[in-house]
Amino acid sequence: MSAPNHPTAAELDLLRVLWQLGPADAKTVHEALLPERPDATYATVLRQLQVMHGKGLLTRDESQRPQRYAPAQAQDKLQQSLVKDFIAKAFAGSGKALVLAALKNHVSARERAEIRQLLATKGDDAA
Numbered sequence: 001m002s003a004p005n006h007p008t009a010a011e012l013d014l015l016r017v018l019w020q021l022g023p024a025d026a027k028t029v030h031e032a033l034l035p036e037r038p039d040a041t042y043a044t045v046l047r048q049l050q051v052m053h054g055k056g057l058l059t060r061d062e063s064q065r066p067q068r069y070a071p072a073q074a075q076d077k078l079q080q081s082l083v084k085d086f087i088a089k090a091f092a093g094s095g096k097a098l099v100l101a102a103l104k105n106h107v108s109a110r111e112r113a114e115i116r117q118l119l120a121t122k123g124d125d126a127a
Contacts, residue, residue, distance in 0.1 A: 025066035
């Protein structure tokens with residue numbers, strides 16, 4: 001039942017801004033979003049923040065004016081939830097299949113070296 005709380009692409013844009021800024025009012029979020037989405041209007045950003053609050057994606061501090069919004073979940077926690085759902089739906093629950101698909105076409109040589117080093121380090125931790 002957590003799917004209704006999964007953010008849309010537009011909501012993820014706003015979450016990324018808030019994870020970077022910390023709690024912020026709609027005007028600050030709008031200004032921070034403009035370089036990425038110059039067509040976004042203040043009214044649209046405010047409405048989206050209100051909708052996200054209603055969905056439980058954001059908290060809202062109403063004790064000050066203007067109201068300040070903050071992500072309801074830490075970035076890593078939400079990303080893990082989204083990845084878990086994606087793996088279940090697109091890769092029949094196989095994390096290995098996801099990793100192999102990513103490594104096949106979406107990872108640079110430098111990133112592969114970093115991954116090898118990470119895996120080697122994790123292997124040392126298990127020993």
